[in-house]
Amino acid sequence: MQGINKYIEQNKNRFLEELIDLLKIPSVSADPAYSKDVLNTSVAVQKSLQEAGCDLVEIHETAGYPIVYGEKIIDPALPTILVYGHYDVQPADPIELWNSPPYEPVIKKTNLHPQGAIFARGACDDKGQMYMHVKALEFMVKTNQLPCNVKFMIEGEEEVGSDNLGIYVANNKEKLANDIILISDTGMIANDVPSITTGLRGLSYVEVEVTGPNRDLHSGLYGGAVANPINILTKMIASLHDENNHITVPGFYDKVENLSKEERAEMAKAPFSLENYKKALDIEAVYGEEGYTTNERNSIRPTLDVNGIWGGYIGEGAKTVIASQAFAKISMRLVPNQDWEEITELFKTHFTSIAPKGVTVKVTPHHGGQGYVTPIDTIGYQAASKAYEATFGKKPIPQRSGGSIPIVALFEQELNSKTILMGFGLDSDAIHSPNEHFGIWNYLKGIETIPYFYKYFTEMKS
Amino acid sequence: MQGINKYIEQNKNRFLEELIDLLKIPSVSADPAYSKDVLNTSVAVQKSLQEAGCDLVEIHETAGYPIVYGEKIIDPALPTILVYGHYDVQPADPIELWNSPPYEPVIKKTNLHPQGAIFARGACDDKGQMYMHVKALEFMVKTNQLPCNVKFMIEGEEEVGSDNLGIYVANNKEKLANDIILISDTGMIANDVPSITTGLRGLSYVEVEVTGPNRDLHSGLYGGAVANPINILTKMIASLHDENNHITVPGFYDKVENLSKEERAEMAKAPFSLENYKKALDIEAVYGEEGYTTNERNSIRPTLDVNGIWGGYIGEGAKTVIASQAFAKISMRLVPNQDWEEITELFKTHFTSIAPKGVTVKVTPHHGGQGYVTPIDTIGYQAASKAYEATFGKKPIPQRSGGSIPIVALFEQELNSKTILMGFGLDSDAIHSPNEHFGIWNYLKGIETIPYFYKYFTEMKS
Numbered sequence: 055m056q057g058i059n060k061y062i063e064q065n066k067n068r069f070l071e072e073l074i075d076l077l078k079i080p081s082v083s084a085d086p087a088y089s090k091d092v093l094n095t096s097v098a099v100q101k102s103l104q105e106a107g108c109d110l111v112e113i114h115e116t117a118g119y120p121i122v123y124g125e126k127i128i129d130p131a132l133p134t135i136l137v138y139g140h141y142d143v144q145p146a147d148p149i150e151l152w153n154s155p156p157y158e159p160v161i162k163k164t165n166l167h168p169q170g171a172i173f174a175r176g177a178c179d180d181k182g183q184m185y186m187h188v189k190a191l192e193f194m195v196k197t198n199q200l201p202c203n204v205k206f207m208i209e210g211e212e213e214v215g216s217d218n219l220g221i222y223v224a225n226n227k228e229k230l231a232n233d234i235i236l237i238s239d240t241g242m243i244a245n246d247v248p249s250i251t252t253g254l255r256g257l258s259y260v261e262v263e264v265t266g267p268n269r270d271l272h273s274g275l276y277g278g279a280v281a282n283p284i285n286i287l288t289k290m291i292a293s294l295h296d297e298n299n300h301i302t303v304p305g306f307y308d309k310v311e312n313l314s315k316e317e318r319a320e321m322a323k324a325p326f327s328l329e330n331y332k333k334a335l336d337i338e339a340v341y342g343e344e345g346y347t348t349n350e351r352n353s354i355r356p357t358l359d360v361n362g363i364w365g366g367y368i369g370e371g372a373k374t375v376i377a378s379q380a381f382a383k384i385s386m387r388l389v390p391n392q393d394w395e396e397i398t399e400l401f402k403t404h405f406t407s408i409a410p411k412g413v414t415v416k417v418t419p420h421h422g423g424q425g426y427v428t429p430i431d432t433i434g435y436q437a438a439s440k441a442y443e444a445t446f447g448k449k450p451i452p453q454r455s456g457g458s459i460p461i462v463a464l465f466e467q468e469l470n471s472k473t474i475l476m477g478f479g480l481d482s483d484a485i486h487s488p489n490e491h492f493g494i495w496n497y498l499k500g501i502e503t504i505p506y507f508y509k510y511f512t513e514m515k516s
Numbered sequence: 517m518q519g520i521n522k523y524i525e526q527n528k529n530r531f532l533e534e535l536i537d538l539l540k541i542p543s544v545s546a547d548p549a550y551s552k553d554v555l556n557t558s559v560a561v562q563k564s565l566q567e568a569g570c571d572l573v574e575i576h577e578t579a580g581y582p583i584v585y586g587e588k589i590i591d592p593a594l595p596t597i598l599v600y601g602h603y604d605v606q607p608a609d610p611i612e613l614w615n616s617p618p619y620e621p622v623i624k625k626t627n628l629h630p631q632g633a634i635f636a637r638g639a640c641d642d643k644g645q646m647y648m649h650v651k652a653l654e655f656m657v658k659t660n661q662l663p664c665n666v667k668f669m670i671e672g673e674e675e676v677g678s679d680n681l682g683i684y685v686a687n688n689k690e691k692l693a694n695d696i697i698l699i700s701d702t703g704m705i706a707n708d709v710p711s712i713t714t715g716l717r718g719l720s721y722v723e724v725e726v727t728g729p730n731r732d733l734h735s736g737l738y739g740g741a742v743a744n745p746i747n748i749l750t751k752m753i754a755s756l757h758d759e760n761n762h763i764t765v766p767g768f769y770d771k772v773e774n775l776s777k778e779e780r781a782e783m784a785k786a787p788f789s790l791e792n793y794k795k796a797l798d799i800e801a802v803y804g805e806e807g808y809t810t811n812e813r814n815s816i817r818p819t820l821d822v823n824g825i826w827g828g829y830i831g832e833g834a835k836t837v838i839a840s841q842a843f844a845k846i847s848m849r850l851v852p853n854q855d856w857e858e859i860t861e862l863f864k865t866h867f868t869s870i871a872p873k874g875v876t877v878k879v880t881p882h883h884g885g886q887g888y889v890t891p892i893d894t895i896g897y898q899a900a901s902k903a904y905e906a907t908f909g910k911k912p913i914p915q916r917s918g919g920s921i922p923i924v925a926l927f928e929q930e931l932n933s934k935t936i937l938m939g940f941g942l943d944s945d946a947i948h949s950p951n952e953h954f955g956i957w958n959y960l961k962g963i964e965t966i967p968y969f970y971k972y973f974t975e976m977k978s
Binding site for chain 2: 083084085086144145147148151213214215241255257259261266267268269270271272273274275276277278279280281282284285287288289291292293295335336337338339340341342343348349351352355356357359360361362363364365366367368369370371372373374375376377380381382383385387410411412413420421455456457458481484485486487488489
């Protein structure tokens, strides 16, 4: 990839400014209040693909937010890479914990990002990482070095479960036909320890509702005499883990893939400092399933976490009330072979069954998706590995991620393609949290590395 | 009390209109947003006492909301009744469950109130019940039938713990000197089953905070590997009750008064239909401490209830986050001999001790108060009993209430007086809940009954 470093050096200010413009639009897909902004973002992405050199860019309407499709087909005989990304972002709450407004990007230096990082919601997840691909394409087109065909599919509903993307993919198999899918929506271990994500966890996300008396009650007159939905909800949730932090939903572990001693030993070689991990989070101790290390707990083991809980009086001061209802949002991260729909059903059955008399329980599935594993003996993985070697000067480490991109399993099923997960963010980039950021070095390194993947993949495929 | 029925008949529309005007002011003491309204309410109460015939009415500033003091001293040699009430109200949340706006009073008929009830926040607790005393005084003054001296002390912080009232009472013992304290801030069994509250539970109200990682985290990247403050909070709260719904805080029951078989048998005679109770709340079963009846559970037994819980993402849709913090408001209703400050300390020590490593816990006491029991062999109780007999045509039943008026125990301690709790509301009047209301019949019956208490108490005391 001749002249890549020079091209980046000459254009890096523009690359940053363009990304900053994109980050200024609050494309929160979960909250209908932002729907205009989400739509405006799709138009901005369309424009950026046109300017980068796509021959065809379309906005596909769905039942939810649109999918931006772009392509540059230089020769049907050559391999085709399908780039997937998303232009929607997580809600910014809790807003008050941001040091700068989430949609007014600022650049600040951090310990891990001495060259500066862009702070904004979506900086890393996924606008920044998605935009690396747009700029990599621009470089290859402008310098006549695009070695193969490329298709882009950028959606606006990843943070709310990608429901409509699944339908779109199933209905457009021919249009989306490809040899490999490329996604940057994960992270790497450290700037000097490049890694490629080879596994993703599946996800089942549900909302639960516990209803007791038909109205809020005075806690003096009724306290102790009726089931308090909040107390009951805490009891029910608490019972979902046993004393070893195993999940108690019957059948939950039945299909969990058990890694061999050798595989676990291999995993344990990845550089990891428990002290630094605890220090970065300001915690005295880690916590999790008995018998597994921290890295195993958040990659090869399934989990169950409450993501939100609410009920009763949560304002200033005190109110002596027994709430009529209590609610929680609960998600389970799943590992390969666990089917998310089956797990959702198991959860629903179990959670309903443990409700005591005096309350009723409703479980509403939000969304979910299957886990995924990329084999490392494929051309796709090997090409990615060589690309990192070319730009980082060292071989990347294959690594299972604890996160989920539910759509990846569906891509394989519908499009019959493997996915390569080239992530350039760091775990400490605070995605989904206040003060999300993305290192400028990482952003530019991604733009530099991606074209090498095109090159090696095309060469190895030929 | 000559001409009482005629006087009420002639003035009842005005009595209603005046109360409705008072209910229109949203005097929510828990929420600083309403501070002007709370202050305006104190002025309205001052005016109403002047108009009813008090010789002296003062507004006493405190560190919080003011106390309205009024008096009519006709002869220092006669007995003095001190009327206590409060002009502040509970927050109206959840607003969306009100059938009419909480501060726009409307009159509607209900099954239990065929003559209509006023629906508004504070209608029963306590503006309506407090105002009965103002109108009863008006009657006695206008018809020259006031048999004794009377003092009014109406505060604006009952719903937030009466902190400043305690200071005021301690500093004004002489001014507040009295022979009996009269309060209408409780209920009665039914319109055809009058009852007098002879016991109140104490209260300890705390807020707890569980902090895990120093920021919200992505539940995929960290799920299963760090202590999730919400999961931990549910586990900690769930552990506060054992499988028999006994409270597990060490020492919690040590001083609980145990009633004799005979006393429990006497209590069990009060009319009560479990079927109607369940039906009124739309619940399939009651729930509470093993070994006690519903009426015992909410009167002679202490309880622990979560009044509010919150943490993580509680907006629309789904967010895959592990919250940095989780919170709950927890209150304990206490019975005679349990000291609220001691119980608060026991709770704090226990709750902090059960936190696992990986989180820190903070317990902040909100407010509290001691429980109280009125002996039925006193002149005060006997005078009240005769008053009910005069207007209801039957003897009232003595009844322990599950509610708390923490200040009552303090009155006895500081002013050396017993308190008579003449409540005219019904449990179904939805105090502290949406659609709070107060029967018009009950309101007028209160105005009718109170002067008889003045009469009998003065006669029996002489």
